[in-house]
Amino acid sequence: MKAIDLLFGDLASILSNTVILVILALMFVVSVRLFLDRRKKGYLSMTISIIIIGIQYMLQLYLKLHAIDTSHTAYMLLMLKIISFVLVNMGIYQLYNRTKRKQYVFFYGLIIMGFIVSILHFFIPELYNGTPGQVRLLQDIGLELYVFVLIFLCFYMIPPSIGQQIKYQLALTVFFFMQTAHLINAYMYGNAQPWFSLAGNALPIVYYFLLFMLLFERVVELMQAIYNSSITDGLTRLYNRKFFYNRVTQYVQRHLPISILFSDIDNFKKLNDTKGHQMGDDVLKQVAQILKDEAEECGIAGRYGGEEMVVMVTDPSIKMDEFAERVRKRIETETIVTASIGYSKYKSGLSAEELIKQADEAMYKAKTTGKNKVVKFA
Template identity: 30%
Template sequence: MAPTVSRERLLLGASTITLSLTSLAGASATVLAWIGPVHRPLDMVIPPVMTALFLVLLAMLLRWPHRVGLIMRVALAAALAALVAPAWFYTWQASVTPGLRLVDIYPPVASLLLILMVTAMIYLPTREGVAIVVAGWLLVALPVLVYLFAHPQEMRTPRGADLLMTYGPVFVLFLVLLPVQRKLTARIQHLVSEQVQMEAMVNRDPLTRIYNRRFCQLVLQDLLTRKIPAGVIMFDLDRFKAINDTYGHPVGDRVLQRVAQRCQELLRKNECLARWGGEEFLVVVPDVDATALPALAERLRTSIAELSIEPVSLVSASVGIARMIDGDTADALLQRVDEALYRAKKQGGNVVSA
C-alpha cells in the first residue's frame, strides 16, 4: 500500500538512527580510551558498557518497534547516568587531588548534555522533557560550574572557557528556545493531523470508512510498478437490490457497513480493502501465492454469510479471484477478476470462482 508517512514511522526511523550512532560513538570512545596514554577508570568502563547497552536497545527496537517510547526512555536514562558519573567523579577527584586540574581530566562530553536534552524534548511529553532537562543541568553541569568558579585559574583556560560557555550561557539559550521548539512541534503535528484528515476524506469511502476505488487503484498500480506478486479478490453482495427494496436504504447501508467491518477484521494491514462501487468490494493482496489467495477469499465469503444483520435473513456474496501474471496491467488484472466474479454469480452466488 502507499500510506502517509506517519509520525510513528518517522520516530521509529529517528530512534533507530540515534541508537545506531550512539553505539558507534560509544565504540569509538572505547577504542580511544584504550589506546590513550592515560587509562582513567571511568573512561575504561562507561563507554564499553554504554555501547553494549545501546546495541541491546537497538536490537530490542528492531524486534519490538511498537515499544519505541519505552526503549528511548531507557536510553535517555542510561545516557543521563553516563554523564552524571564523570561530572561528579572528576570534579571530586580534581578537588581532593593536589596538582590535578579538572580541565585536564574531564572527558569531552560537554556537548553530549545538550544533545541529550534535545533528544528528551523530542521523545518525551513536555513535563517529562523539562524534568530531564533540569535534572541534567543540576546533576551534570552544576558541579562542573561550581568547581570552575571555585578555581578561576582553570576557568580562564581554553578548556575551562569552553565548559563554562557550554554549561552556562548556551544552556540558558537552550532553555529560552525550548518553548519555541515546543510550539513549532505542536504546529507541525497539527498540520500533519490536518493532512491525515484531508487524505482520509480523499481516500476513504464516506459510508463504510474503508478505502475507495481511487485509492485501491493507486495501490494496485504501485504493486504492478514494483513487480510485487499480488492477487485481487472482488466480491459482490448477492440480491442486494432486493434488500434495499424490501427493508429500505438505511438497512442496506447498515449491511454494507457491517460487511466492510467484518472483512477488514480478517485482513492484514498491508492488504487493501476498498468499496469498488455500490455493493461491490475489491481486496488487493500483496505477496500472496496460489494457495493462500483462494483460502482468503473463502474466509471472506464464509464470514459474510455468517453475519447476522437484522432484519435481513441472509447476507451472502459472490467472490472472484485473480492473480497477477508477468506483463500484467491493472486493467487486464481487473478484467480477469471481474470475469471470475461473473462466473460466481452465474453459479447462483455465495461461491468463490477463479
C-alpha cells in the first residue's frame, strides 16, 4: 500500500467512510443522551437522522468492499442521502425552536418531493435508448439536482431561526461543494478525476465534523444556560441571593476590602397596586439594569429579595458615597421611582451576613428618614 492510496482510489473512499462512521457514532451518543435527559423533539430528529446517515454510509462501505454498483443501490443511497439531509436540518432547527405544524409540513414535504422526483429514476430506461452508462447517469440526475434545491432552501430558511448561524452556513457550503465535486466527477469525468475524487472523500468528513461541533456547542450552550439560571434571578437577570451571599463570603474570608450597597425601591407596593404588576416588573428590570451597569467594572449586582437589590463593590479605589449617590440619582432620573440606599464597608472581624446586615440597616435608616437618599452605616 502506498501513501497515495490513502488519498485517491477505493482505499481512500473506504477510509473516508470509516472516519465518517466514527464521527456519526460520537454524534449518536451525544444526541441520544440529550434526548434521554431532555425529551426534546430536536434530539429525537437528530438521533433518527444520524441513524439513517449511518445506514447510508455502512451500506456505502459494504457496497464498496464487495464491488457492488447497480442502479438500484445508487437509488437507495441517493434517497438515504436526501432523507437524512432533511431530517438532520429539521433536527438543527428544532434544537432552537418549537416545531409547529407548518414546519413539519415543510420538512416532510421536502422528503415527499424527493420521492416524487425519484419517479424519474424508474421511467428513464423506458424513455431513453442510450448506453447503460448514459441511462444510469440520467436516472440519477433528477435526485442529484434536487439535493441542490434542498441545500439552497435550508441555507435560506433555517439560519435566521437558530444560533451558530455561521457554523451552520459553513457546513451547508461544504455540503454544496461536496455535491458539486461529486456531480462534476460523475458526469464530466466518469468518476476518474483523482482530485474530484479526493474532494468527494475529504469534504464529507469536514461536513460531518462541523455538524458534530454544532451539536457539541449546543450542549455547551445548554449547560451554560442551566448554570446561569441557577445563579441569576429570572426577572432582572441579576445574580440571585444565594450566589451573591456566597461571593460576599468568599471575599470576606480572604479579608478583602469590599463594600456592600443595599437599595430598596420606594413605595413599590403602591406602584404595584395603582399601575399593575407589569409596570412593577418593568421598573424592577430598569433599576436592575442601572445597578448592573454601575457594577460592571467594579463588582457584582444581585437581587436580594422583592424590590431589594444589592451591589458588592470589590474595587477599593471606588468612593462609596459618590458611587451610591450616582446610583440613586440615575434611578430617580431614568425611571418613575426613587430608591433608598444604604452602604457599609468591610472591617476585620465581620462576617458576610453582618456586613450585608449593616448595609441593610443603613438602607432602612434612609427609608425611615425621608426616602430617596443615601445613608452610610455608622
